[in-house]
Amino acid sequence: MTALLEVSGLEVEFRTAEGIVKAVKGVDFTVERGKTLGIVGESGSGKSVTSLAVMGLHRAASSTVTGSVKFEGTELIGAVPETVRKLRGRRMAMIFQDALTSLHPYFTIGDQIAEAYREHHGGSRKAALERAVEVLGDVGIPEPRRRVHEHPHQFSGGMRQRAMIALALSCEPDLIIADEPTTALDVTVQAQVLELLKKLQQERGLGVIMITHDLGVIARVADEVLVMYGGSAAEQAPVDTLFASPRHPYTRGLLDSLPRLDAAEGEALSSIPGSPPSLLNPPPGCAFHPRCPVYAAEKNPLCTGERPQLRLVAEGHRNACQLDGVTA
Template sequence: MATPEPLLSVRELSVTFPTPRGPVRAVDSLSFDVHRGRTLGIVGESGSGKSVTSMAVLGLHTGAEVTGSITLDGQELVGLPERALNRVRGRRIAMIFQDPLSSLHPYYTVGEQIAEHHRVHFDSRRAQAHRRAVEMLAEVGIPEPARRAGEYPHQFSGGMRQRAMIAMALACEPELLIADEPTTALDVTVQAQILELLARLQQERGLAVVMITHDLGVVARVAHEVLVMYGGRAAEQAPVDDLFATPAHPYTRGLLDSLPRLDDDDDAPLRAIPGSPPSLLDPTPGCAFAPRCPRAASASAEVRLRCSNERPLLGGPSGHPVACHLPAYEGVTS
């Protein structure tokens, strides 16, 4: 049976910002696909390019040079005029931002903000848009939605504000939802409720989801595929079960080892990856992770030189490519 075409296809995406100290390439030659009804988890340390990638998909970078290809159901988005992009943003692609309190306007009620979103894309009347706002608040599990629609963001708890953001994002029934750290500021109980809500809505609507997070627990729970980013590049990509069972890149292995374990002693220190993320102002010609890589450090001088001077390309077994000269499993070539 033929593989279905991806809803979102990103090919050789690069995003470069001009700065007084020189250009910064925050995303470098990134490629991935997202299919309908599936979730792609994008993980990595702060500064790895996760949020920059999501903003590029929506065409939200001003002053940056964006190259490569981003297609939504065959429609090229890179270079699309602003007027045409405005018809895509919020309507076909929606985004949940990290901090709902700063994303919601403090001077307008939650219901007004959701209704305005619907009116912009459907040219609906105020009463119709308000009814839609109340419906969406009810759908995301907010009690007494008609009353809460008339309240302001500061009157909502953190979890309820996040639910309101989800209601706003889904009010226009988008095909693709980008969730940028949607559970970062929430306690674990509310976090679980939000993830269950997103999973239910995805199943009911056939949504394609890009989940951007540094929390590998969230990825293990919701993602079907995982893309690991480091220094603006793809380090490894695999189905979620394969990635957790057989991580091939030493950076992925380090991320997994840094998680606390139930069988650790209570006073056992967390295992950190030594060193710091790479400078994007002066990128290394070789593997960006080489200065922090335990495998490179214990390799021969010839291999260390290769890691420092030759950029590894994403390759390897079908379905589990890795960008590494020293992958952890046999049969992988860079």
């Protein structure tokens, strides 16, 4: 059976005045119907760049995208723009990080949803506004028939994010990419939004890519997890496996930095020393090695040789650490 989305060898480069930024390097993953892939990593790891490449939203004038992105077997990399445009919004939709800046301040919420719906389904403005009322009700916005005529600034942060979800759902897509959809929300509203996405996914069989830096969100919603660092995949595994048996030092560092209820009183939170690598001038070999406690202890030349690739280390579990299974 063909996967909903298959990404293979995806690479994204940006041309800048300082040189070539290698933002994504050889990323592979698949998304099945009804399943959620969580992509996690620090800022600058390539998460959002990967999602924009899947949606075909990088400007050709300043970027180069290579590899393969197949949606239900249809190749999108190198496809004519019209092919991608017909899929984008209709079959593939994206929920952006900041709803306030993603929604146009001049137009009402209803007009923005109706415009997207009419672009792909045609019909009258009245029918499109009725669809907007319907999806606003689906995502839990009270009095949708009245609020469909309000502007984004009249919605609270949580309601704006629900409106963004409604906009994404208006054309009944098969795949939703949610890029940090709960970052600006308080914990209570965040939980409501995540619960809403999970409910809609179960009802409609959606494939979901959840992009976040928050491992708590990943634990709550993901089936499979892809950990990214420095534009590359560091580790990939089912969510329970990743949390129970992380193999990459970066993944262990992320998990160790989480607050714990069983921590001793006054115990300081753990952190990963250093900063993410420059994508203009990345370090040789494994991009994480300058911050890696294992490399600091062993100084293994494998870490500074070739750039590591994901390899199978256990059933369903892939790791890009060169030292996994190697005795110093």
